[in-house]
Amino acid sequence: MERILIIEDDKIICSELKTLLKNSEYEPLILNDFKNALKEIDKINPDLILLDINIPYINGELLLKQIRIKSNIPVIMVTSRDSETDEVLSISYGADDYITKPYNPNILLLRIGAVLKRVNNYQEITKYKDLKINIQKGIISNDEKEIILTKNEMIIFSYLLNHQNKIVTRDELMTDLWNNNEYINDNALTVNISRLRAKFKEIGYEYAIQTRKGIGYILV
């Protein structure tokens, strides 16, 4: 489980972020002692830091600069300061991403996921049971047969695969699709999923993708 340190002085945001991250199977930690932020970070040694710019005692951008002197911990700036200058400055100080408040929680999670993937040299999952998956080509195959997925179907399947055995909401799938510049509507998502099911039926996994009514889908 990746440990994510939240550096944010608003108590309510802290606790809500904690819930959000916990629900997404991260281990959230909260920085309490802003005076000795740098030492604390050293001690905790998290896998990722969510850093606000407006924090007491030290400016977030300065803190980022100091962190970067000796460490490459991924840092996502999460701030209400919405200007190009702040963003460019943060990125030049070495932030891995920059998100402005208020943000859509799904998008925050996607960005966290993307940064962690990037720094951990994450290998895409290429297997599901006895099936080989080629994400770039959109081909799924076993020894005898192969099925070809469209881009949308592949995005949906990858997301389900990365969250295997967990319920994935339609909203999560939708966010991931839109994040990949596939701006489809509700009907299209339903159609895509039933096509995906039909293709998996061809290859012998008729019940791989199940519907949890009113909640979402699950890949078993």
Place this chain on the structure above:
Amino acid sequence: MKLLEYLKDKLYEILIFLFTYIILLLLLFAFKSDISLITAFSIIILILFIILLLIDYFRKRNFYRELLNNIEALDKSYLVLETISNPNFYEGKLLVQALYDINKSASENIKNYELQTTDFKEFIEMWIHEVKVPIASLILMFYNHKDKFDKKIIEQIKKIENYVEQVLYYVRKDYASKDYLIKEVELNKIISNIALRNKDSFLENKVDLIVNNTSCLVLTDSKWLEFILNQIINNSLKYKRNIKNSYIKIEVSESNKQVILTIEDNGMGIPSSDLPKVFEKSFTGKNGRVKTKSTGMGLFIAKNLCNKLGHIINIESKENSYTKVSIIFSKNNYFEVLK
């Protein structure tokens, strides 16, 4: 300064001189002076008088001519005192001193207002950053406890968010000097941000988003452009028609000189009588009154920001048919050279 006007102004001096001269002349005649003495006396005194007048005229003329010319030449004429040389006659010195004092008092007054407005602007900006924190909390709370809240709540929160953002950019548009940063921006990325931001509204309102090859680099400030596009998209979503295949289509066309970004919808459209006025401040028009209460600020701010960034924004529409907004970015060779 014209000589004739100057002489008119000196009428009393001239009359007094003539009067004195005639009395002296009469005196000289009375004492039966020699006629050649009288002639010589007349010539000398006349020349003396003319010389006196001319010296005075030229001293003043040089000063006033410089003053008037410079006032006309400067685009900020209140700075004229810094450009003229000091006069060498008493009246001029008095005038310069008086002007200087007036100028100083006016400048102090203006500075006062300037401080007040920057103060106000800073307060508003700070306030907006602060108010975004509880908005962010609300959104997170809603997301974490979806089962407990009505979906209508998030729509209202989004509305607050949009209004708050309008205030921020309304303040920014007048103090643009330090707030924007123009660099090369990938249009695709901005459109993708906007799409994600409004995803729920698109799905909720059952409006399809169609984006056709928008990969293109333009010179702009990405945050500002995002705000502008967001206003346009929000309008399109707000004024959709109750038909089956509502859509918003975003396209980019590129030529040698410019890039044109168009956002087209098949919504209510704008009556042709309202069309020329949509960029005016607080203009709400027929749709704004019929549909929901509208502030009429969105497009006004968008247009202002476009002007600042050097983009051209146009709108065409047909009632009950479509609305098409285009933003034109010019390509700048200068930037290429600098790179």
